[in-house]
Amino acid sequence: MTILDTARRYSQYLARHLDNGNLKPEIFLPMLEKELTLDDFQAFADWEKIRAEEDEETLARQLRLLRRYVVSQIIVRDVNRISSLEEVTRTITLFADFAVNTALEFAYAYYQGLYGTPVGRYTQTPQHLSVVAMGKAGGYELNVSSDIDLIFVYPESGATDGRRERENQEFFTKVGQKLITLLNDITADGQVFRVDMRLRPDGDSGPLVLSETALEQYLIQQGREWERYAWCKGRVVTPYPNDIAALVRPFVFRKYLDYSAYEGMRRLHRQIRDEVSRKGMANNVKLGAGGIREVEFVAQIFQMIRGGQVRALQLKGTRETLHKLAELEIMPAEQVEMLLSAYCFLRDVEHRLQYWDDRQTQTLPENPEQQQLLAESMGFADYAAFTDGLNAHRRQVNKLFNDILSEPEDADEAAGHEWQWVWQDTLDEEERSGRLQNAGFDAEAVVGRLNQIRHGNKYRHLSAHAQPRFDAAVPRLVQAAAMQDNPTGTLLRLLDFLEHISRRSAYLAFLNEHPQTLQHLAEIMGQSEWVAGYLTRYPILLDELISTQLLETHFDWPKLAAELADGMNNCNGDTEAQMDVLRHFQHAQIFRLAVQDLAGLWTVESLSDELSLLADTVIAAALPYVWADMPKKHREQPLFAVTGYGKLGGKELGYASDLDLVYVYDDPHPDAPDVYTRFARRLTSWLSTATGAGTLYEVDLRLRPNGDSGFLAHSMAAFEKYQRENAWTWEHQSLTRARFICGAENMQTAFDRIRSEVLTAERDSEELAREIIEMREKMFATHPPADSDVKYARGGVVDVEFIVQYLILAYARRYPELLDNYGNIALLGIAADCGLIDKELAEQCRTAYRCYRQQQHHAKLRDAAVVADTLTEHYQYVRRLWAEVFGEEVRFSAA
Incomplete structure (x- = not known):
């Protein structure tokens, strides 16, 4: 049996076209031998000629014929297990991109001929329409029978430059309408794609196209939670340099850890679940329990929470996101493997359901014959065995989904009914004080602080979302503090922390989503005022409390350095974002070490070694990006080194130690003194400047040759001359604790030689x-x-x-x-x-x-x-x- 014979058994659509001679063998058979690319789509017809002749009918027909060949090719290769899931989804998505761009080029040229070129009012440059693919099209995850969700955006207002002038809004609306017609209309040759525009701002009631400014204003002022999830997969498929991603990113990915995403995702899932129940869609492999949507939601919830901090998670596809979650150890590898296995199985089922008659369906068939064929196409002997396998996957997915997105414990139960009185304003003040006293608290101090919070501006101005979360947290914190050795001091710190984070409703959401962490939080804050202050300054570190690595004392610094470099790379040259990545990384490691230290897991020497390695890692990570950010440099890589003195040099750093640094270079270029002085100043700024993410280190450069009156960076020759001829004894004392931190490799050899020769010089x-x-x-x-x-x-x-x-x-x-x-x-x-x-x-x-x-x-x-x-x-x-x-x-x- 040939691969065509095998495939036609499982697809009426394919059999129909083969029987009717709609697939020419000389075209179709070579297509079966390879994975299709844009070049194959381009070679299918003379698209340039069609556009030049403004032959709309031919363009529409050729796109539909091409789709017929592409879909049939996918069916044959997939059913015969020649292609992977990735090939299937990528091929149809690439075709969608090609079809959109081909239709857009035709529509743009058509109306350009009528009205002239649209020109921006402010930039006075030609304008082009950006098409944003949403949903599965955005994530390279289309099915063969999917519709495509699109949004049309143009750069700026203005008008065309032709004799029949039109506003850019009108021009691009006409272009968008024609694009939709070319793809969406059903003709004798079928349809290219169903085009769905309902994800655009204001949906069907909104304008078909909108400017970048209008889009940005909408997202800021009216953007809803579900639109964040939709835009997470948004991908510009057109080649024009309009930077829509930059204005959408802040809307989708919050700068802080966004635990309020849990509730938003729950609401969205409840809506889908209610619809499934109402329409009797339990057999829907996409929307039913344990279906494709739940896998997608699991991946996306972590993107929504952490994507603003971990740019590596700002991905489009479900599988690539799951792989990244395992790589970053945000999810256990075994859970990710289970989800990936289930996802591939479910997507294979979905595709075979759609191959049958090219219909957008995810519902299992009721016809016994079709059930048997579906089972066989999935590699099972009969439908019962198939459903057993399917249900096993769905049970696993649904269990994990429920574990992750389950409702947090009821506030009354979590804090215990006996603690609700603490924050109820109906309770008699004397009775409240008596209860607090009996629980071991200094009642006067606690009651005074609670009243101060209740009547303070911060609490009274909390949002409708934040105040219930705040109210739920207070009794829990009191309960956790009551179990500590110093309950009053612990509670006062916890309340200071709670009030500090109250404007960030997402942090309050964290406390509600993870009530089990409150006891640990109380223990930490009860033991250390310094750690309490550190966590209050950097509440993003709350996330570390649920990390499986929190008490893991093995720090794999090469691996951590690679993750840090990956985070820096994902900033795409954004200096402020790179500086923030450094700070978040350093703060997380310091907090992790401090918690372990409080637990007695470190000796003072070993801890200082780790803190010194952390500083080394941060400096080494910053160096190449600071250089890349340097204007007017004369070489690709700097001939520059950072050396550490004092506590850093001697590997005796503490939590708040300064970094004593000396910068040297070994570059004969005439511009080197000026370039490396600017470089040294900029590197120091990267390490010491406070940003929105906080601070890294205080940097002390006074141990350099000639101290504060010396150059910020010295040539290696000048450094050596100074150490041999001009340095004071106390400077040689400092040199005993100096070490090479990072920089050009050959400079480490030179520095170690100079240090060795100076320290071993003959002395009285x-x-x-x-x-x-x-x-x-x-x-x-x-x-x-x-x-x-x-x-x-x-x-x-x-x-x-x-x-x-x-x-x-x-x-x-x-x-x-x-x-x-x-x-x-x-x-x-x-x-x-x-x-x-x-x-x-x-x-x-x-x-x-x-x-x-x-x-x-x-x-x-x-x-x-x-x-x-x-x-x-x-x-x-x-x-x-x-x-x-x-x-x-x-x-x-x-x-």
Whole structure:
């Protein structure tokens, strides 16, 4: 049996055309051997001649004949399993694009001949009509029998330049009408596509075409929730440079995480479900439970929520979106695989239903003969086996769909009926205070704060959507706070947070959609004022609370860097968006680390390593995009490097540490000093400027050669000369903690060589000791050495750092292992192994330094930093080491 014989059994449409000789073998058979492309459509007829002769009848006929061949080719290849689902949908969508553009070119040329060329009133340039494909046409997901949803948009108002002048609105309306006629009218040769224009602004009652300005105003002022979902798939199919996507994107994809999309999607699904029930469409594989629409909704809900933040999700197709959700670990891979398998199965069924007689149907047949043929075409022995397979897919889809879009718990149940009284204004004030007191709260403080919120401007001006969400959240937050060790402090932070986010109804929606996260939120805010403040500044981080990676301590930095680069690429050169992507990325990782830190999952050294790797990743990600954004540059890639000093160089960063950076370049071009100075200034701005997404780091450039009076960027030769001839001892001390962060690879070798040679230079150890002691004593005036300050106390952090720096500068020439920038704890051990200091004392000082770091760290992160009882003992160990290294115990302690 040939592939034609096989296919005709399952398609009356194909059999009819084969039997009537409507498919010429010399044309049709070669088409069966390959996937069709635009070139094949173009070669089918002399479209240029038809347009030149204004032969509308021939154009309409040729498009219909071409559709007959394309649909028949798709049927034969698909039923015989020669093509994939992607080929089927892409082929018919490409044909739709071709048909639209061919009809548009004809219509435009026709009316241009009558009225002249439409010209923009403001730009005075020729105007062209943009056709936006919506729905399946927008996502390259058309069926062979689909209609096509279109929207017509032209750039700007104006008039044609011919003798019979027409306003652009009238001109393009006529063009649009003719385009529809050419595709939609049913003739003796059939129809090209049914054209549906109801998705345009104001639907059938709105104008057929509208200007970009009118479209933008409509979306801002009147755009409805369901239109966001529709425009998510909107794709401009015409080749003209009109940038409709830029004005639609802010409407579709919110800048913040839009959890209100859940309710919008539920409403839309309820409408569809009611229609299915009303019309008895349970056997509809598209709209019925567990059908195609539910798969599409699952993919789209995550696009609506996260697409504004994760531009990689701003995709058109369902399958590509699902793949991206798995790649970004937003959905578990096994769930995505299940949805993809079900989606392909359901789409195959849908296509076979439409192949039967070229009708737009998704309803399973009732005729036993047709049922059997459908089952066979899907690879099953009989219809019962087929329906078993179909129903298995639909059950899985429907279960996941219900899990994701299920209604949140009832507010009363979620917070417990006993907590509703907290926010009810009908309750007696004395009784409210008594209940709060019994629950462990400072009743006066809590009641005062609740009353302040209720009568404040923010609450009273909440929208009709936001206020019920706010009201539902308050009792839940009180309940969560009551379970903490410090319920009053926790609740006050939670209420501050709630009031801060109240203008963003989507964040309130998150709290209602995910009531299970409130306990975790309360635990975090109860433990750390710093984390509470961080989350209040960046409420977008709420999303991290439901991430499966929140407590996963393995940070795959190469993978994270690749995801960050992908996010930057998806900004399409938008500088502000790229800066925001950097900030969102950094904030998410810091929040994740802080939550893990509060849970006791990190040692202070390991945490600092991760924070330093995060800073390295952010700087390295920014570098190429800052360079790409540079005007007047003389090369494709910069010969430039970023080096880190201080805490970044020593991999001892804390949550709010500054970045001490030094910029160098190695470029002989005469413009290099000016170019790299501008580059350094711009890179610093990228890293330190506050944007709508917040801040990244404070950047300190004072450790560069000549400090604040020096150039922002130095040539490698100038850097080396300065370090050899002009640098002070304290600058060489700083160099001990310096390391290459990112930049041109050959510059890392040069920087490491210079650092090594400078640090291993011959030095007078006594003179070096004297200079370091003097430098330490100069600090006493501005930072008195009090025992309560572990950084500047005698025997504290700075003294350990100075000891290690001295050992490197004095002995690295003999012991090059001291050059490895492992941090002070490791370097004390290396110095002891080299015999430079007593091993037991070195270990005691390592313990002391680790304790100091923990003290500093906990003072930032936790509400009550535990002051170690052993601090005095730690100070004594470090003072003993200082005396051993410098022989200056009396002078040191007497200052």
